[in-house]
Amino acid sequence: MISLAWNSIRNRWPTALLAVLAIAMSVALILTVEKVRRDARNSFTQTVSGTDLIVGARSGAIQLLLYSVFRIGNATNNISWESVHDIKERSAIDWVIPISLGDSHAGFRVLGTNHDYFTHYRYGNDQALQLAKGELFDDVFDAVLGSEVAAQLGYQIDQNMVVAHGTGNVALVEHERSPFRVSGILKPTGTPVDKAVHVSLEGIEAMHLDWRNGATVRGEGTSAEEIRTMELKPTAVTALLVGLNSRTAVFREQRAINTYREEPLLAVLPGVALQELWSLIGVAEKALFIISLCVVFAGLVNLVSVLLAGLNERRREMAVLRSTGARPVHVFLLLCIESTVLTLGGIILGLALHYLLVGAGAVFLRERFGLSIGLTLPDKTDLMILAAIAIAGLVAGMLPALQAYRKSLSDGLSQRL
Template sequence: MKSPIWQLTWRSLLNRRLTALLTVISVALAVALLLGVERLRHDARAGFASTISGTDLVVGARGGSVQLLLYSVFHIGNATNNVSWPSIERIAALPDVDWLVPLSLGDSHRGFRVVGTTAGFFEHYRHGRGQALRFADGQPFGGLFEAVVGAEVAARFGYRVGQRIVVSHGAGGTGFAEHDDKPFTIVGVLERSGTPVDRSVLVSLEGIEAIHVDWVGGARLPGVNIAAEHVRKFDLSPKSATAALVGLKSRVAVFRVQRQINNWSEEPLTAVLPGATLQELWNVVAVAERALLAVSALVVAVGLAGLVAVVIASLGERRRELAILRSLGASPGQVFRLLALESLLLSLAGCILGILLLSATVAAVGPWLESAHGLPLSADWPSLAEWRLLGAVLGAALLASLVPAWRAYRHSLADGMTIRI
């Protein structure tokens, strides 16, 4: 042969560029879906794991450990019961406890969670690799009706320090009565942390008590309206908390303190280790993850089957082309390599286009996913696991290409010289 096999392959693909382009797009969509599922799975795990660090125990009312972690740390779901304030104080006074940060959930602001806590939250809460929360503007709350908003809340509504906001009763987006007679003033805006704190409004526990001073059983008392300037005359000390984050003086004591809280005699409580409970969560969702990967793999298999079908279908049109190559001296092995190389190049182009398509999709919908659902997606270069998947796709494509290549190897000369009627 006068032309090298690579040049001949390239010219052959250019001659069938429309068919080749459609095949590449089909493979690219399948690869983008496969890598997208893998990246979503990996980034979701990394995002959940980096949400809280440095907290040894999370304490709440008796219930499931995964449920406790979800509603207290990730603000997913709601608590079935609260922890009484005397129990909170006794747990904080345990000899092995270094610090305790109570959390009070149940109210919202325009669809975002309102978290009642103490100033210790800004001191002790850690995320990622022990990173503390940082302020983009302002400072922690100190007054009764002062609030700190997360980065996403501030960005969504354009909030700045000094603005007033109104808290709604109930942890929902719409349809709840507002505490419009007792607005909060924003005194701080947090920097983005990639945690549920970004989508939270933080106020004091006394502030939560103040806005509910004229409420009973989740409803405003008929005919009673206590003005904001008069609520300080009432006892605003917290009566209960939804959960508490606990840090210990020594991690060696974590199991002893956990057992002590789980066997609490005053009321039924549950203390969980965040890391161990996250592992339980992964075990729960592992079936769904495998199912998504299996569906993605089937989509890739369909794309490769389409690739094989296109190459086999093109053999009918290339009967004489391949026969002429044979008659000019091309060996059956060279014809075999030609067909296999064409399929491999189409698959390689599909993988490259799939990576670019995934990067463009992540750049387009990543910020929305993070703000709306708290799922950060990285637009980084493919990870080692993604490269393995790409290698598996190329390996499967090479194996799939052997079918048309073998057929051309066996029948290229005789089939091409036979006149069909």
Template structure:
């Protein structure tokens, strides 16, 4: 009988204790690999929120503030940009395309973004992916709206359904634009970005909502302009919140950025979204390191538990070791037996932990997509994760040297001695 077969039979004889030890290692492995997978996917989702956009331009503010309200739709702009300034800057010969956005309204806690038709062919996220429709099409009518996937799923909206937008950003606004309802013209596919939690309408639609508002105050019944009447009005935007810029050549990015930052008519800021996203991740990414450290400590605790279990069982196995010695097993065989048992604990714990992890990922992937907009890819373990697994198996085997050395030193006479 080989030492491996002997180790398996020995563990089978103590299967309850062995299974509990393997389970504790598996849980710690699943936690460690799960945190690592979440960390990688969260960073990928975060940094790929916007792709293919060379510059984001808004009113003078910090780069992080501009990034938050223009890309993540969090917070408010310090000021708006006049439409004339937008047209002047985007007429630069270096500009290939531009996407204006206007913020301010909401619907049941979801942000309403006014934009142009250029949003659909030119906006990119992830690995240079364009926006795609699950159903419907881009807005075409003045009162058309395109819903992000999370908005449609959480509110249960369907195509051609009427929705009423609210003034301001409160989830329970008291000022609703109920005289000008919008029709759901399209629903986007999930992107894993803030676009999933956005309602897109035209810039003219934004103007139509507020054409009869004066200084931010709702109109009274006598001054209100109906939806039918507003269609005949000139709805040229007067201001926008920010705009995305795609350049014909990235070589001109710094020149155009300097032009925006030094624009004499208005105080504005142009940022490189990739750089700003990196800066923002440095601020919010510290939590990932803390989670990873906690997971490593849990794995260490699991391995120490394994070591404790083996050491505790040694006193009960002294006679077993003595019998093995009496039938010809050398001290080296005893040492190898204990080492192989520790390695089996590590290998079985890692395999079971991986199975736990993938089962959990299959279960929570839809929930994370809907609730957090986080797309967790269910793929084979990466290089870093494989290194974690090998390291855990190596540590388990290495820790096995402690009980192996103690068993090695036990003498045959000591093992056969009956203790009173």
């Protein structure tokens, strides 16, 4: 029976190939979509990792996450430097990254911080920030650019840039007196870090030195040289990223910060907040999955239609088979085996296509988006999807097989056309 089916497929290879291709495409698509979906969620929920708590002024968890990590929206209030100091002094706390936001450069957010940011900030699977070129900021007017900032603006090391107050694309007034210099450019991370201009906290202070009530006072300009000699001390920051000595202390520290008496503060667990945020934007992910399910369905419909269309011209073959002793069950089996072979062929080809796509796409995604997608063996979900497709193919193949079975019963030996 199997060799009969195989010969039959070989004889009909153009249509068989089409059916196999249709299934291969849908298999490759659903596997790739699944993989991108999973990896996108992973890289999203690992936008910030290694950080145990995010601290900001009291607002909502998602709002805090949005402005501190994704740099979307603005903080309702700042954290005073005294509070930062108090938190830093707590015994359970290992390190603290201060983040000061509120300014922009050509549409990119300016982030004031210190070297702790580059030492302790982690994203993805415990990956640290790395410099592609240059070095970290050393001077008040040094800036370290995220990869996308550098790429889009075409900035090179040592180039001068002007930082504007406000966060709009077209800033109201530019801090013309505070010429910054590009000291370093970071490697792509696939996180909002790529879109930030990093300067020291002192640099942020320097920018605002001559500002009173939102406007420069004429003639009061302080030259860069003068500023360098001044002792600049930050008075407040926007948010803190906190790392603990031991993760077990995380809930205690969270409560301690949330009930801090001097100032209303909020501490959130980044993992929890990220999951919460993902559940909001996860609708798109579900839509993507549903679309790929539809493609699989279309592939199976194609298989059935190829088999059904061939059925009419095969009624003669069925009659011949029956005349040489094949039972209706044999006719049924013949078509079932054929559709199974086609489905399996499609799945194997689809897997190959999937790896080809991922292999080719991984390079592009890493270079363009810093999204690392690795070649992995199909995991449990993938295998379940493949098994489901195989079973669906089998069931789909039964439809024409059943039709052939009925026809071979009713036609008998007559060769109707």
